[in-house]
Each structure stands twice: as C-alpha cells, then as structure tokens.
Amino acid sequence: MKKLLTLSLSLLLLHAATSSLWAQPSAREKKYFNLLQKTFDEQQAYNTVWFVEQRWRLAGNSGFNESIYHVEKILQQAGYKKETDGEATGTLTYRIEKRPMKHKTWEPVDASLYIVGDKEPLLQFRTNRNMIAMYSASTPAEGVTAELVYIGKGSAKEWEGKDVKGKIVMGEAGIGGVYSNAMKNGAIGALAYSMHAYNQPTKYTNSIQFQGIGYTDSLRQKWGLLLSYAAKEKLKAAIAKGPVTVKVVVNTRIYESEELTLVANVRGKTQPNERFVFSAHVQEPGANDNATGVGTLAEMARTTALLVQKKKVVPQRTLTFLWGDEVVSTRRYIQDDTVRAKGIKWGLSLDMVGEDTQKTGGTFLIEKMPDPSAIWTRGEEKHSEWGGSPMKEEDMFPHYFNDLLLNRCLFEAANTGWVVRTNPFEGGSDHTPFLNARIPGLLMWHFTDVFYHTDADRLDMVSPMEMKHVAKSALATAYLLTTADNKTAVALINDITRNALKRLETEFNLSIKAVQEGNDKAKEKHILEVWSDWYIKALACTIDIPAGEAGRKVREAIEKAQQHIRQQTAVYISQL
Structure with missing residues (x-):
C-alpha cells in the first residue's frame, strides 16, 4: 500500500507540474491563430453563404452547379490555377471533376x-x-x-x-x-x-x-x-x-445532368503525397445546412492561398479543399485513386458550421471518431438528438485526432467565449467515408437546431463569427499537422497526454460513484482499461505527426506518455 500511495503521489505531482505547460499553446500555434484572426474574412464567407443559400441545391441541378462555379471564381481570384497536368503543376491548383449522373x-x-x-x-x-x-x-x-x-x-x-x-x-x-x-x-x-x-x-x-x-x-x-x-x-x-x-x-x-466536384490543392513542399483533406457538401437547400460549410471552406481556401503566397505558412504536406455531393464526392475522392488514398492522413468535414446559436438553439460540436464514449456514454458525454447506434470495442478507432482538434477549438474558445462541445460518434456526413477507409476523420457541426432541414434555415440564422471560430480552429489544426517538425510533434504529444490523464480522472470518478451505487466493480475496471488502451494506441499514432522521419525525442515522448497512462490507470484500478 505504501508503494502504491507513493506512486500515486508522484503521478499527481508530475501531472501538476506539467498540466499548466501542456495547456499552453506553442509559439507556432499562437502564430497561426494570430495570422488567421487577421486574414480570415468572415464577411467574405458570409457573402458566399448569401449566394449559395438562395439556390435550392441538389447534385446536378442549376443551384448546385452555380454554387460550384461561384466558389471556382473565389479560388481563381485567390491565385489558384486550373490544373493542366495534374496537381503537380503548381503550388495552388484546382480542378472541376464532371461525371454523367446515373439518375436525373x-x-x-x-x-x-x-x-x-x-x-x-x-x-x-x-x-x-x-x-x-x-x-x-x-x-x-x-x-x-x-x-x-x-x-x-x-x-x-x-x-x-x-x-x-x-x-x-x-x-x-x-x-x-x-x-x-x-x-x-x-x-x-x-x-x-x-x-x-x-x-x-x-x-x-x-x-x-x-x-x-x-x-x-x-x-x-x-x-x-x-x-x-x-x-x-x-x-x-x-x-x-x-x-x-x-x-x-x-x-x-x-432532367439529365452531370455531377460536379470541385477540388483545390495547396501542394506540400516536401511531402506532397501526404495530405489533410477538408470537405463541405453543396447539396441541401439550407443556409446553415450547408451553405455555411461551402462559404467557410471557400474563405479558408482563400486565406490559405494568401498566407502561402506571403510565405507566412509553408505546408510540407498538401492541403486539399473539396466541395461536392455529401458522402458521394468524398467517398469517390478516397476510392478512385488508391495511391492518393494512402497519403490521406486526416479528413475534416464542415457541415452546418455557422449557426447563430442564440437563434437556432444549436450547439457547436465536434463529432469524435469512435472512442469508448460511444460504448459507455456517461457523465458529461451525450449524443445529439440525431442519435447514435450502440458500438462495440472492436469498432473503436484509437487516434490522437479527436483531442488535437478539440484542443485547438478550446484555445479559440478560451480567447473568445465560443462554446465548444463534443458528441460520441454518430455518422451521417462527410467524415464517414474517411472512417470507413480507416482514415482519421472528424465532423465539425451544430445540433440540435430547431430549424434543421426546414425552410426556416435561412441567412438570418447564420453567424459570421461562428464561421470564423470554426475556420480558425480547423485551419490551425491543419497548419500544425502539415508543417509539423519533431519539436511540434513533442508539444502535441504532451498536449494529448494531458487530455488522456484528464479523461482517466473523469472516468475514475464516474466509476467510483458507480461502484458506490452497487455497480459491478469488474465492469468499472474494464471501462478504465479500455480508455487506457485507447489512449495508449492513440499516442502510438502520433509517430506520424512530423512531416518527415520522427526523431528520438518524438519516440521518447510517446513512450513516456504511454508509461504515465499505464501507471495512472494502475493507481485508479487499485483504488476502485
């Protein structure tokens, strides 16, 4: 018992000594947020929403196509050049893919x-x-x-x-x-x-x-x-x-028509075949769903082009921006080119990202990749009213992407008062094709919205500042991952370890309460073990964060973090 208490005390001291450090963004992250605050123009994003939401959009119809061509003009004005020989023709390129539709x-x-x-x-x-x-x-x-x-x-x-x-x-x-x-x-x-x-x-x-x-x-x-x-x-x-x-x-x-998909690329300098893919679907007639995704992503592409041209951001990996038919275009982008698919390291979907929450009643959410909260949904975790199907342990997708994006959003929230929450995996949008292909994929969205899918989802329900919060957090995440060196990787590993220890503490407290209320102690221990295993595997994935070979310090940081989690888990299980 004495040894156990000593171990617990040492872990608590370690956590106290490091948590404040991990909670602070790196200099690189602060730089990106500052650049995005100055460069991302929420009014331009809002203007695009205004154009798109006037049109009743279904893949292949005039409203859908006019929206695609409108975003094309934004890309052209930002400096993107139409591809002439594939993506390798320049740093900023785009293309419009056209396919005959199987149905009218x-x-x-x-x-x-x-x-x-x-x-x-x-x-x-x-x-x-x-x-x-x-x-x-x-x-x-x-x-x-x-x-x-x-x-x-x-x-x-x-x-x-x-x-x-x-x-x-x-x-x-x-x-x-x-x-x-x-x-x-x-x-x-x-x-x-x-x-x-x-x-x-x-x-x-x-x-x-x-x-x-x-x-x-x-x-x-x-x-x-x-x-x-x-x-x-x-x-x-x-x-x-x-x-x-x-x-x-x-x-x-x-009528007969063709389906359009718009793809823009910011080519990576040293690892162009590795990429971060953003997607926003164009179809559906609403303003928030999903003209806000279209408008936010268009302004994100313009902002990125400007920062790259000024050499304020130098991506080592490729950034891809995709607009098309929900799920269909994203799935095709992944499946059509198996070589390209191997290089997709992260996918992030923007779907209903501009709600004025005071009017709609919605809350900004990050829908997480499958983690144990999708099995044991308890404490502050809860599904949206969209709802989720029960998941099993074999359905889990351990990865650091959940926490990495969440931490960027929380940094933006800390400085602005933006409300950020998460929900366990539910599916149903452009993040699912990534996950089905075993590619890390997340969804940024709002729910529950009283005007969801209704004809009251119009421009007056949209907040330009909400779009800016989403865009800054999403782009800061992408910039960090597409420019990461070993130093950045170590900082992010520490960041994610802090999340892991906090989650274990939360689950331990919930399990203590559950045992006190008569729940099976063995089951509660198992929940802690599953969370521990999930984070140990998630941290193992951080080896791919550097845009290049991971150095000794990265490997040591991973091992040290995993050991902290194992030790803290052992302490908690012994105290149940």
Whole structure:
C-alpha cells in the first residue's frame, strides 16, 4: 500500500507540474491563430453563404452547379490555377471533376396549395420553399383539383376501405410512404406531414422539412407536397366538417445532368503525397445546412492561398479543399485513386458550421471518431438528438485526432467565449467515408437546431463569427499537422497526454460513484482499461505527426506518455 500511495503521489505531482505547460499553446500555434484572426474574412464567407443559400441545391441541378462555379471564381481570384497536368503543376491548383449522373437531377420552380373556396393559398413555394417533395413532377399549368382523402398515419388498417382513385391523399407520415401507397391505389398526388420533435413544430408552425419521393419515369411520375403544422391542422379541421376539395399547382424540372466536384490543392513542399483533406457538401437547400460549410471552406481556401503566397505558412504536406455531393464526392475522392488514398492522413468535414446559436438553439460540436464514449456514454458525454447506434470495442478507432482538434477549438474558445462541445460518434456526413477507409476523420457541426432541414434555415440564422471560430480552429489544426517538425510533434504529444490523464480522472470518478451505487466493480475496471488502451494506441499514432522521419525525442515522448497512462490507470484500478 505504501508503494502504491507513493506512486500515486508522484503521478499527481508530475501531472501538476506539467498540466499548466501542456495547456499552453506553442509559439507556432499562437502564430497561426494570430495570422488567421487577421486574414480570415468572415464577411467574405458570409457573402458566399448569401449566394449559395438562395439556390435550392441538389447534385446536378442549376443551384448546385452555380454554387460550384461561384466558389471556382473565389479560388481563381485567390491565385489558384486550373490544373493542366495534374496537381503537380503548381503550388495552388484546382480542378472541376464532371461525371454523367446515373439518375436525373431535380429542381423546384413553383407550387401552391389551395383549399377550394378559400381566396388565399394554404401554402405557396414563395414562402415555403421546402413544400415540394424532391422528384415531384409538375401538374398541368392550370393545376389539378380533387377531393382530399385523409389516411391518418398511413397504417394498413387506416387504408382499408379508402377509395382514393383520382383523388389526393393526405397522411401524417413521411411523404415517401404516403406517396408510394397513394400511387398504388390510383391517387393523383399526395400531401404529407412529418416533423421531428426537436423542430418544435407546434411553436414554429410554418416550418417544413424537405423530403423526397421515389422516381420512376417521366410518364408515371406524380407529385407530393409537404405540409407545415399549421397547414396540416387547418386541413384536418376542414375535413372534420365534411368533404374537402383542394387545388394543387406544381412546377418542377427533372432532367439529365452531370455531377460536379470541385477540388483545390495547396501542394506540400516536401511531402506532397501526404495530405489533410477538408470537405463541405453543396447539396441541401439550407443556409446553415450547408451553405455555411461551402462559404467557410471557400474563405479558408482563400486565406490559405494568401498566407502561402506571403510565405507566412509553408505546408510540407498538401492541403486539399473539396466541395461536392455529401458522402458521394468524398467517398469517390478516397476510392478512385488508391495511391492518393494512402497519403490521406486526416479528413475534416464542415457541415452546418455557422449557426447563430442564440437563434437556432444549436450547439457547436465536434463529432469524435469512435472512442469508448460511444460504448459507455456517461457523465458529461451525450449524443445529439440525431442519435447514435450502440458500438462495440472492436469498432473503436484509437487516434490522437479527436483531442488535437478539440484542443485547438478550446484555445479559440478560451480567447473568445465560443462554446465548444463534443458528441460520441454518430455518422451521417462527410467524415464517414474517411472512417470507413480507416482514415482519421472528424465532423465539425451544430445540433440540435430547431430549424434543421426546414425552410426556416435561412441567412438570418447564420453567424459570421461562428464561421470564423470554426475556420480558425480547423485551419490551425491543419497548419500544425502539415508543417509539423519533431519539436511540434513533442508539444502535441504532451498536449494529448494531458487530455488522456484528464479523461482517466473523469472516468475514475464516474466509476467510483458507480461502484458506490452497487455497480459491478469488474465492469468499472474494464471501462478504465479500455480508455487506457485507447489512449495508449492513440499516442502510438502520433509517430506520424512530423512531416518527415520522427526523431528520438518524438519516440521518447510517446513512450513516456504511454508509461504515465499505464501507471495512472494502475493507481485508479487499485483504488476502485
């Protein structure tokens, strides 16, 4: 026992002596943050959001393509040159990849919904830009008028005895299912209401979340409209009084197109085949989702070009900026070139990164790569309302990237009051293709947003300063990793070790409480062991931080850090 207490005391003294040092950013990091504070122009980022959010964007449609070409102009003005012989043609290059689409694209033009007898429309596209279900066909120019049949939530029992042939169906369920069943039964169109509780539809009664219907062919395709809470309630009230007839006018375009992906590169000086890849998806019609990702990344690319041209930043590894179709473009970028994929060392997705949190209710989050918090979600850890599937120990992805990005964000927060949180891995955005390829990948985003995927996600919900916080933290992380020498690597290893010891302390306290409440002591020990193992393996990965061969001091720093973690874990387990 005496030996154990002595060991514990020595570790506590060591932690006290070093934690303040680890908490301080290096001179290089301070330099990067100062440069970014002066150079990143949040108003330019906001202007790009303004341009993009006006357009209803789906891969291949005019709004999507106009957004891509708008970012291209920003790159050109920043000094990026169009590739003539691959990425090696210069320090700043870009290309637009074009691929024929396997399916047609779609875009909305106009729509309106009337209760026959009312002078004013119940819904109109001008004020409810998500009211047309994606891949809806047009009605005749004069519209269609038919009786409305209500089928509740669309269960099999609720469909029984309903004659909907030549009529319009209304259901309180996702438009996909309502439309599909309506078409099978001879209806001419469908109305549907489906909103998540986090959208607070009874408060924001005119919100509509975008959804889509399946596409068959131009001859058989009909239409579906999405209802707001207010519209749904008014229709139900009218139905309760007797038969209701509605008039629907829909104007859309469905056509052959090509898919565009924009890729810009800042070529590394000594290790150009190793790269840090940023991605932001262009499709989806909202301002925060994801015009803010597009605008922030465009300004990040411009800022980086300026700093590189002035030799304020000299990347040894390549920085890549990618804009395209969510998941699809990122996955293709990884899979299309196996040689290039081997050099992708980190992937970072920007998805909904500019929210005015006072208006949306969202919180800035870093979605972590799978760590033990995705198995044992406890303490301050919690999933977003998007939710996550249960994970197993074999699903873990030990790596330092989680903590490295988090620490940069916390440094920005300490100086600005920015609120930074994390959530366990959930998936669903451009970080997942990286992880599926066993490449470290993270997501910067905001949730839970009451206006998520609704037509209220417009420019007035965007904060230029929120975009700047995200951009500074993301770029500082990328600059550190693409310019890292052995000295930087050692500093980052110490930084991550501090996180590891803090996490072990947190988990130990949670386990002590759990044991006191009657939980299985063996299980609690196992949780500590898994966290310890995760960080030991994560620190082993830091050997790749230097842009070049890792020297003796880096290897010694890793070994020393791992030993600290093993010792502290042993102390905690003995005290359970």
